[in-house]
Amino acid sequence: xxxxxxxxxxxxxxxxxxxxxxxxxxxxxxxxxxxxxxxxxxxxxxxxxxxxxxxxxxxxxxxxxxxxxxxxxxxxxxxxxxxxxxxxxxxxxxxxxxxxxxxxxxxxxxxxxxxxxxxxxxxxxxxxxxxxxxxxxxxxxxxxxxxxxxxxxxxxxxxxxxxxxxxxxxx
Numbered sequence: 257x258x259x260x261x262x263x264x265x266x267x268x269x270x271x272x273x274x275x276x277x278x279x280x281x282x283x284x285x286x287x288x289x290x291x292x293x294x295x296x297x298x299x300x301x302x303x304x305x306x307x308x309x310x311x312x313x314x315x316x317x318x319x320x321x322x323x324x325x326x327x328x329x330x331x332x333x334x335x336x337x338x339x340x341x342x343x344x345x346x347x348x349x350x351x352x353x354x355x356x357x358x359x360x361x362x363x364x365x366x367x368x369x370x371x372x373x374x375x376x377x378x379x380x381x382x383x384x385x386x387x388x389x390x391x392x393x394x395x396x397x398x399x400x401x402x403x404x405x406x407x408x409x410x411x412x413x414x415x416x417x418x419x420x421x422x423x424x425x426x427x
Contacts, residue, residue: 263379267280274311274351314320316395317395317398317399318333318398318399318418320399320402320403320411323415323418324397324414330414330417330418330421331421333395334418334421334422334425335421335425337392337393337396337422338396338422338425341390341392341393341426343392344391344392349426349427351384351388351390352422352423352426353423354418355381355384355419356420356423358377358380359415359416359419360416362376362377362412363412363413363415363416367409370407370412371404374400374403374412375404377400378397378400378401378404379395379398381393385397396419398420399415399418400415403415
């Protein structure tokens with residue numbers, strides 16, 4: 257029994273086991289070295305890796321003019337976004353369908369109210385992206401800003417088509 261007590265005390269003090277690598281070593285070497293290796297990795301990423309609002313850059317933006325003129329481009333973009341969603345996000349299909357319903361409602365709005373509806377849709381989309389961490393929809397948010405600024409009924413219609421394709425591919 258007396259032999260057991262000193263053993264337990266040594267374990268509590270760390271005397272029974274060798275110190276962890278880089279910790280508790282004589283000469284002040286414990287913990288001071290921690291950031292050395294990690295800092296080098298961060299520097300390799302480049303200073304301009306963040307786009308607007310401090311988000312990491314993703315795939316290239318969707319080109320509005322190409323979207324308006326090329327149906328195959330629209331289809332490819334929708335497919336790429338869905339693949340990215342499945343890789344990155346935990347968003348539900350119901351969240352996506354809710355957003356799509358809002359898009360359809362905005363497209364059906366009277367022409368003099370349509371731009372306002374799309375501005376509010378962008379706010380709703382931004383909230384959903386932030387609230388649920390749907391980073392894969394950042395491209396859609398940027399495209400929505402372009403469409404709203406252009407204020408063209410054809411652009412609104414193509415945006416709706418893109419969103420419809422995203423919902424379809426996500427099923």
